[in-house]
Amino acid sequence: MTDHGYTQGRSHIWTSDTIRDIHAKAELGRYQIRGFSTFRQFPSWDDLVFLPAVMTRLPLEGYREHCETRTIIGGGKPDLVARPLELDIPIYLTSMSFGALGTNAKIALGKGFSAAGSASSTGEGGMLEEERAASTKLIYQMTPSRYGLDLEHLRKADAIEIALGQGAKPGTGGLLLGMKVSEKVAKMRTLPMGVDQRSCVRHPDFLGADDLQVKIIELREATDYQVPIFLKLAACRVEYDVKVACKTGCDAILLDGTEGATAAAPEYQLDNCGIPLIAAVRTARRAIEDLGMSGKIQLVVSGGIRNGVDVAKCLALGADAVAIGTSALIALGCNSPQYLDDYAALGTAPGACHHCHTGRCPVGITTQDPELEKRIDPEVGGERVAKFLRATMMECTGVAKSVGKRNVHNLEPEDLRATSLEASAFTGVPLAGVEWTVGPQYLGGR
Amino acid sequence: MSQSATAELVLDADDGHRLNRRMRDAIDAGTREIRVVNPRSRHNLGVGQHGPGTIRFDGSVGYYCGGLNNGAEIIVSRSAGWGTGEAMSSGRIEIGGTCALGTGASMRGGTIVVRGNCGPRTAANMKGGTLIVEGAVGYLAGFMTHAGDLIVCGDAGEALGDSLWAGNIWVAGKIAGLGADAVVVEPTDEESARIHGLLAAEGIDGTFTFKKVVAERKLWYFDARDPEAWLKV
Ligand SMILES: Cc1cc2nc3c(=O)[nH]c(=O)nc-3n(C[C@H](O)[C@H](O)[C@H](O)COP(=O)(O)O)c2cc1C
Ligand code: SF4
Numbered sequence: 240m241t242d243h244g245y246t247q248g249r250s251h252i253w254t255s256d257t258i259r260d261i262h263a264k265a266e267l268g269r270y271q272i273r274g275f276s277t278f279r280q281f282p283s284w285d286d287l288v289f290l291p292a293v294m295t296r297l298p299l300e301g302y303r304e305h306c307e308t309r310t311i312i313g314g315g316k317p318d319l320v321a322r323p324l325e326l327d328i329p330i331y332l333t334s335m336s337f338g339a340l341g342t343n344a345k346i347a348l349g350k351g352f353s354a355a356g357s358a359s360s361t362g363e364g365g366m367l368e369e370e371r372a373a374s375t376k377l378i379y380q381m382t383p384s385r386y387g388l389d390l391e392h393l394r395k396a397d398a399i400e401i402a403l404g405q406g407a408k409p410g411t412g413g414l415l416l417g418m419k420v421s422e423k424v425a426k427m428r429t430l431p432m433g434v435d436q437r438s439c440v441r442h443p444d445f446l447g448a449d450d451l452q453v454k455i456i457e458l459r460e461a462t463d464y465q466v467p468i469f470l471k472l473a474a475c476r477v478e479y480d481v482k483v484a485c486k487t488g489c490d491a492i493l494l495d496g497t498e499g500a501t502a503a504a505p506e507y508q509l510d511n512c513g514i515p516l517i518a519a520v521r522t523a524r525r526a527i528e529d530l531g532m533s534g535k536i537q538l539v540v541s542g543g544i545r546n547g548v549d550v551a552k553c554l555a556l557g558a559d560a561v562a563i564g565t566s567a568l569i570a571l572g573c574n575s576p577q578y579l580d581d582y583a584a585l586g587t588a589p590g591a592c593h594h595c596h597t598g599r600c601p602v603g604i605t606t607q608d609p610e611l612e613k614r615i616d617p618e619v620g621g622e623r624v625a626k627f628l629r630a631t632m633m634e635c636t637g638v639a640k641s642v643g644k645r646n647v648h649n650l651e652p653e654d655l656r657a658t659s660l661e662a663s664a665f666t667g668v669p670l671a672g673v674e675w676t677v678g679p680q681y682l683g684g685r
Numbered sequence: 686m687s688q689s690a691t692a693e694l695v696l697d698a699d700d701g702h703r704l705n706r707r708m709r710d711a712i713d714a715g716t717r718e719i720r721v722v723n724p725r726s727r728h729n730l731g732v733g734q735h736g737p738g739t740i741r742f743d744g745s746v747g748y749y750c751g752g753l754n755n756g757a758e759i760i761v762s763r764s765a766g767w768g769t770g771e772a773m774s775s776g777r778i779e780i781g782g783t784c785a786l787g788t789g790a791s792m793r794g795g796t797i798v799v800r801g802n803c804g805p806r807t808a809a810n811m812k813g814g815t816l817i818v819e820g821a822v823g824y825l826a827g828f829m830t831h832a833g834d835l836i837v838c839g840d841a842g843e844a845l846g847d848s849l850w851a852g853n854i855w856v857a858g859k860i861a862g863l864g865a866d867a868v869v870v871e872p873t874d875e876e877s878a879r880i881h882g883l884l885a886a887e888g889i890d891g892t893f894t895f896k897k898v899v900a901e902r903k904l905w906y907f908d909a910r911d912p913e914a915w916l917k918v
Binding site for chain 2: 269388391393429431437445446456460461462
């Protein structure tokens, strides 16, 4: 098969992709940057299956009985958080900046998640007025670059997320190529128009966990102890990172697996840094439990979550909620088969596009080009996103009911079996059929 | 909590419960002068305040004093810890002694005056306003400063102005080393007069010969400006 003029030969080392990559670097003199997520193949959620009720459990009537989905994040410390984030479903929108996304996409996502009784998030670029207006609940993300950080915006937020890492590119800062640094984006970020914005990775006024503890209190003082404060971490040294995060006094931890997407990241980061979410959830839950913080600090997970069954699997392994990015963008129309010439101009096609970094998104989502942006109608887009969330929750509650749960938060590791050795080792879930768990004893291994 | 206006409200930080809230309420009620005694280097004093009004701390303060300030005047008689005036959008902060790391980090407007020295990362990610340091600044001062003026009457440490965006750094003393993409340029007479005017407004007299540090702009762009170059991946 030829790809960009290359044919895959017999070498597994010098594949056509590797050869093409070296040729590009030799021409450009820099590493490759792209959007979307890792192209590596990891054990996935498909390597876990649910065990519905048969003789030893009673299933719920799928079409008649109710399965509760209400989710509260930041409700564990009533003396510190007056308004926890209350969601109708255990899914909210991950932080995706205005800048990476266009205005219409932001509005559509806000509308869609609001219609589903959930929340959206600003991302790194500051609070867009249109997004605030479109979102019933909006999380304000504070990144090291602090673009557009404003006291009044913090006070208008329903939660504050301090970004310390992103699964797609842990240990590095934001990246927004000049094609997207439009006048509006430049103004919000106080940047010269058209620069290739490479953000810092360290926060300017705290370095370690002790300082962060003080910083969290500062944010509480500034916002009058109203809203919860989350920390977003990339999944790396999960046990220790989560324990230290708990000690900072935050209200929730968002753990982003290496499958997490990006609008632009160095490809070497995307494919080589951080660990898959499936390997992180159980360890994170155990870390919180070890400190006796379950119920006080919520665990939210993200990265590569595609459908309602993935959501249910995350909850079963110990997450209190999940956050999604790519699947919401796909619901909005990402990679949909329209405007074929524009995909072709990027050298790609519907289903294969990963070109968010170029600012020339064929469907008008990850762009600042006013003409391309018109391809997203916020009303229609919002409805699509809301319908996708409804379908996702039907899957999530459907599988939970078949397992016999009246509340999706009652799903547990015992409801799962692994169909691969790796999935068993990563999750501590027994292998299907043999009831034998690969991996460390603390996760159930024997 | 509703409060009535007084000529000067005196708060004791030893009785610190919701101190910031009490200050905000007092200003909303019309009080224009607040004095806080016994700050004892406590963290998060004077956070999220607004104007109009002046808050004076008799002593030293800890981290994030005047953080997210939105219009208040905050005067600290002695020294301050990390992140003084971080993300301030307007108002004025004056520190009588020294400041530690990250003074004025990501501030967007207003003025900060430090009578002594500042630690590292002064004005990191600053996005506007004026930050005047009468003494010296530590390493990485002006790191990724987007806009505004960092004025240093004394010396500057290593890596000054690393990865600058469009901010200006003015140094009267010695510069231990410039950061990546920072260059020294000759200020014009009008620019020097403007900076001396800012100093005079803060009661800092004297004629300084400032070196102006700006971005060389080599880090503003990846080498390739050709959009096609991004399609090879
Ligand atoms: C277009 C786009 C923009 C993003 N912008 C940000 C951002 O501003 N801040 C951040 O922490 N993460 C950002 N991310 C990462 C997401 O917050 C999240 O970690 C990731 O998308 C989760 O994985 P998923 O997309 O597979 O659900 C962005 C991702 C995408 C796709
Ligand atoms: S269709 Fe748009 S949003 Fe989807 S991958 Fe391509 S550029 Fe990104």
